[in-house]
Amino acid sequence: xxxxxxxxxxxxxxxxxxxxxxxxxxxxxxxxxxxxxxxxxxxxxxxxxxxxxxxxxxxxxxxxxxxxxxxxxxxxxxxxxxxxxxxxxxxxxxxxxxxxxxxxxxxxxxxxxxx
Amino acid sequence: xxxxxxxxxxxxxxxxxxxxxxxxxxxxxxxxxxxxxxxxxxxxxxxxxxxxxxxxxxxxxxxxxxxxxxxxxxxxxxxxxxxxxxxxxxxxxxxxxxxxxxxxxxxxxxxxx
Numbered sequence: 614x615x616x617x618x619x620x621x622x623x624x625x626x627x628x629x630x631x632x633x634x635x636x637x638x639x640x641x642x643x644x645x646x647x648x649x650x651x652x653x654x655x656x657x658x659x660x661x662x663x664x665x666x667x668x669x670x671x672x673x674x675x676x677x678x679x680x681x682x683x684x685x686x687x688x689x690x691x692x693x694x695x696x697x698x699x700x701x702x703x704x705x706x707x708x709x710x711x712x713x714x715x716x717x718x719x720x721x722x723x724x725x726x727x728x
Numbered sequence: 729x730x731x732x733x734x735x736x737x738x739x740x741x742x743x744x745x746x747x748x749x750x751x752x753x754x755x756x757x758x759x760x761x762x763x764x765x766x767x768x769x770x771x772x773x774x775x776x777x778x779x780x781x782x783x784x785x786x787x788x789x790x791x792x793x794x795x796x797x798x799x800x801x802x803x804x805x806x807x808x809x810x811x812x813x814x815x816x817x818x819x820x821x822x823x824x825x826x827x828x829x830x831x832x833x834x835x836x837x838x839x840x841x
Contacts, residue, residue, distance in 0.1 A: 622768060647829060656732070656818055656832030657771075664828070703770060707828075716830060718770035 615640040617706050619719035627727045632676075632691040634722045636704035639685065646687040647705040647716070648678055657703060663687065674698070699726045730755045732833035734819050739838045741806065741813060749804045749836045751819035757831070758824035760802035764788060765816040765835075774817075777802055778824065806838060814840050 620635040638644055645664050649657040661672025668680040674697075678689045687704060704719040732753045741747045753760065759778045763771040773786030777796040791810025796802055802821075806813045816837050820830040 617770075645828065654737075654816075654835065654837070656734075656820075656834045657830075658832070659829040662829060716771075716773075718772075720768055720770040 615644065615706050615715075615717050617704050617717055617719035619702075619704050619722050621722055622720065623723045623725065625725040625727060626694045628696055629693050632689070632694045632698065632724065634689040634702050634704075634724065636678075636687045636689065636719060637685055638687060638704070638706045640706055645707045646678075646680060647707075648672065648676070648687075648689050649703045649705060650674075651701045651703065651721075653700075660689070660702075694724075694726045696726050696728065699724055732819055732821055732831055734817075734833035734836050736836060737834070739836055740841050741838060742841050744808045746805055746807050747838065749806065749817055749819075749838070751802045751804065751833060753800050753802075753819075753821045753831075753833075755821055755831060756799070757821035758799070759822045760796070761820040761822075761830065762786075762792070762794065762802070762804045763818045763820065765818060771818065774804065813838055 616639045618637045647662045648660040650660050651657050660676050661670045663670045663680045671677045676691045701721045701723050703721050705716045707715050735750045761776040762774040765771050772788050774792050775794045777783035783794050793805045816835050818835045819833040822830050
């Protein structure tokens with residue numbers, strides 16, 4: 614069985630500060646890993662994904678994440694927070710070769726950016 | 729532009745009533761999904777369909793029903809058997825098995841009167 618744990622349901626940072634959102638996963642087979650962002654009353658938008666290859670993945674809006682197999686982690690970072698980054702962020706996992714149906718989501722982290 | 733359209737954006741249900749949420753996509757995607765989102769719980773899969781006229785239960789299918797008569801449409805009915813239907817419902821699609829990522833609609837917020 615696979616699962617995702619997002620540490621911290623709410624994270625606050627000052628504008629210009631580092632953003633770090635934590636995600637740990639559990640999977641018995643090599644995982645695919647994703648970060649999505651959700652703005653209020655909207656659907657989810659893919660920020661970045663890791664499938665195979667380079668473990669440091671760059672996404673949209675200056676975000677990046679690093680797949681660390683030894684730590685079973687896929688933390689999301691951004692060097693300098695912007696007010697427009699305020700949203701809810703979801704980490705998700707699926708396994709290599711799985712059917713299209715299976716994305717397991719974390720419970721989400723609400724990011725607040727303070728002026 | 730291609731995308732997923734969910735309607736209505738807000739929906740109210742009376743006790744004992746069935747309601748149907750619409751999901752239409754013009755991405756020519758084979759697979760479609762319904763998720764339920766509750767505060768602090770992330771997204772949970774209700775139903776999914778990989779091809780027309782076929783669908784499978786997800787993790788929380790009780791009290792819901794779906795149909796897939798056309799490739800572009802995947803409506804979700806919230807029946808009176810669903811005792812706690814108040815939630816944000818998201819529809820998603822992908823090209824097909826093993827393809828990523830899932831594209832999402834903007835959701836329907838269902839509330840009980």
